Amino acid sequence: MKHLFKWKGEWVPVEYQKLGSELWIYYQGQVFVRPAKANIKSFRPTAEMESTGVILAPMPGKITKLLKAQGDSVAKGDSIVVMEAMKMEYTLQADVSGILEELSCKLNEQVVLGKSLAKIKKNNIEDLKKEL
C-alpha cells in the first residue's frame, strides 16, 4: 500500500489512481470505481439499464447471428442477437415483450461496447387489450 489517508483522525491505508474519466480506489480489500469528474457519469452499463427494451452491446465483439427480424413480435426472454467476444458466445435476450422496432446491427459486424443493437417497443396494456 502506498498511501495513507487521514480519516476521522486515523490514517487509513488506501490506493487510488485516476484513469481517464474514472477514479479507481482500493480500500479495505475492495476496488471501487467513481467518475473522475463531477457531473460526468462514466459509461458503464448497469443492471438498471435493463428492461428498457433496448439491447446494448455488453462488450466489444462480433455479431454472429440475428435470430429475429425487424417487425417481429418478441416475448421477454427470446434470443434476439448472438455475439462473440473473447472466444465466447453471448446470446442477448429481449428483456421485455413487444415488437422488434429496430435492429441496428448487421451480421458479422464488429460492434463497440454500448452500441445499441436492437430496440423493442414494449407491449402496453392497450395493445394487449386490442389483441384480445
Place this chain on the structure above:
Amino acid sequence: MSSIGKKDIKRIAIANRGEVAVRIIRACEDLGLETLLLHSEVDIGSRAYRLATKKICIGGAPVSESYLNIQANIDGALAGGAHAIHPGFGFLSENADFAQAVVKAGMVFIGPSAASIRLLGDKVSCKGLARRASVPLVPGYEGEDQGIDRLIQEAKKIGFPVIAKAAAGGGGRGMKLLTGELGARELLESAKRESLSAFGSDKVFLEKYLDHAKHIEFQIFADSTGRVIHLGDRECSVQRRHQKIIEEANSVSLTEELRKKMGEDAVRLVQAGNYQGAGTVEFLLQDGEYYFLEVNTRLQVEHPVTEEVMGIDLVKAQILTAMGQFGFSSTQKYVAQGHSIECRIYAENPYMGGMPSTGKLGLVQFPEGPGRRFEYGFEEGDTITSFYDPMIAKVIVWDETRGRCIQKMTEVLKRAIIFGVMTNIPYLIEILNHPEFVDGTMTTRFIEKYFSQNFKEPVMGESEEELLKELRVQVLGSRDFNLASQSSNMNSPWMQSWRNI
C-alpha cells in the same frame, strides 16, 4: 531439411501469449536458454514481450491471423533462429498439424509427437483407446453423422441432461448443456459455431451429463525414454460455463484406494498413446465411481498447484525432456506435501454476470509472501483487449492444510489490487468461503447451484461511502487542510494530502 539435434536447443520460440508465455520464459531462464516470443501486433504491450530475449510479430490481433496461424508461427520461429517451439496451452498446443509442421521445419516440438496428439487429443479416438485399456467411460455419442437431427436423436437415446462438446477443443468453448429436447437445436447450432470459430472444426460429440460429479484429473509425465509416471491429482470442480475457476491439489474427495486406481488407469492410458512430456488425464467422479473424460496433451493452466505440492517444475521438465534429458529422477518418489489452491483472475465484471471488462490496466499490485505465487502477463499500461481469453492472472497459494490455504488465498486476494479493468476477485473470495467449498463437497454444478443469481455488489456502510466521497474530493484536487502533508511525491498538487509508506 536437416533436423536440429536435441542437444543443440539454445533458443526456444514461444507460440503463445499472456501469463503462460511468461511462465515459459522463466523456465528457459532457469536453463540458460534464449527465448523468442511469437506475438500478435497488439501484444507489444505485454510482460512476455518485455521479458523475451527476442520477439517477432507474426500477424494481426485476430487469433486466426496470429496465434492460430500455423505457417506464421513456423515462419516466425525460423526467422528468429529458434531450435524448438513451446506451444503453451490453448491456441495451437493440441494441434497435431502444428506439431508436425514444427518437426518438418527442422525444429523440436516441446510436447508429444503429432501421432500421439492425434491419438490421445482427439476425444473420439482417445475414447476408443480408453475402452481398450479398460478405463471406465461416460455413456455418449461420438459418431461421424453430425446432422442436427441425428444429434438430437442420439441425445434422447443417452437421456437428458446431455452435454455437447467440441471434438477438437477444450477449455469450455463450444460446450453446451442440453437439458431437454426443447431448445436443443439452437444450442447444438451454437456449439458447432463456437467450435468452428475456436478450433477450426464444427464436429461435436455428446455425452451424458453427470449432475453431481466432481472433476478430478491426474498430472502425467512421460520422459524421453517412454517411462510414464503420474504426479498426483488435482480437483477442478469449481467451473463456470465449463471453464475452471478454482483448482487445487490434492483433491479431498479421493480415498487412497481410489487415488491409486485412477492414477494407474491414467498412466496405462497414456502409455498406450506412446506419449512424451506433460499431459493430463481428466475424470469425473460421482458416487464413488469414476469415468474417463479426456486427455489434454499439453501443459494445463492449473499446473502450478501440482508444482507447489510436489516441489517440481513441469515446464522445465518439458523442455529437458525435449532435449533428451531426464525431467524427473527415476529414483526419487514424488509425494504431495501440504495443499495448494489456484484462483484464475478474469478481466470481467462480477456484478454483471461475468461480462468481459476490457481497457488499459492501471496499478497492478500483488502481495508477495511465502507460499504465494503470482503468474501474470500484463502490467500497468498494458491493454486488455477483447481479442483473447479474459484470464489475466493466476494466484496460487501453498500451505500445510486446505483450511489454511483457503484462509491465505482469501487474504491474498483481498490485498491484490488491479485497476483499469474489473476483475472477478470479489466473486472468488465469495466462492472460497462458501460452506460447500470449505467442506470440499462441491461438484461441477457448484457455481450453477449457488452463484447463478447475479452476484450483487456489496452494500456499503454509510461511513465507508462517506470516506470514498471525501477521498474523491481530495484526489480530484479540491484542497482541504485537515489532511497532513507528509508526501514525498510532489508531482501532483493533491499528493500533499497523502502520506507515502
